[in-house]
Amino acid sequence: GENVEQHPSTLSVQEGDSAVIKCTYSDSASNYFPWYKQELGKRPQLIIDIRSNVGEKKDQRIAVTLNKTAKHFSLHITETQPEDSAVYFCAAIRPYGNKLVFGAGTILRVKS
């Protein structure tokens, strides 16, 4: 089955700097890769996702890149702000009835 590894487990950055979180997956058939943000005491919410037919997707200050050959994908947050502090989870899924598999999560702290 699919296995998703996520690094780093914790990340501290200065406000305004960039943050990068990386994930690798094991199943080459996986084709959907979402990223979730979970603020303290709240439910995880989707912030960006990418499908295997594209290599990069951007939404304002966040972007995701996908390297299918290497089976890894990354979340990039530019110009970090204190409100970006949260736990971020990556995930991967293959189509047709298979479950979404999450990474272990990254605690991002943005210091002001």
Place this chain on the structure above:
Amino acid sequence: GAGVSQSPSNKVTEKGKDVELRCDPISGHTALYWYRQRLGQGLEFLIYFQGNSAPDKSGLPSDRFSAERTGESVSTLTIQRTQQEDSAVYLCASSSQGWTEAFFGQGTRLTVV
């Protein structure tokens, strides 16, 4: 409803008692997941339902845990003979086909005393 709804929001139970947690997915969503999240930890997969297929129960930690789903509607997670290590937030999520965005409920915070 507009989103995934879970009940109760909080549950305090005595060790050894059984509990039932409920999840109402978004209407029309065929995929439904249950996860457990201990304090400060990640999302621990418990069980996955997809349409009328047999559920993927590979994440259930012991035979004290079970879950049911009627068709593409409500799901119930049952924990029998609760133990203190069962204390956690139990999150439910649903998605339209399983390989699209999953929407999470607000969770049920279970405390076993």
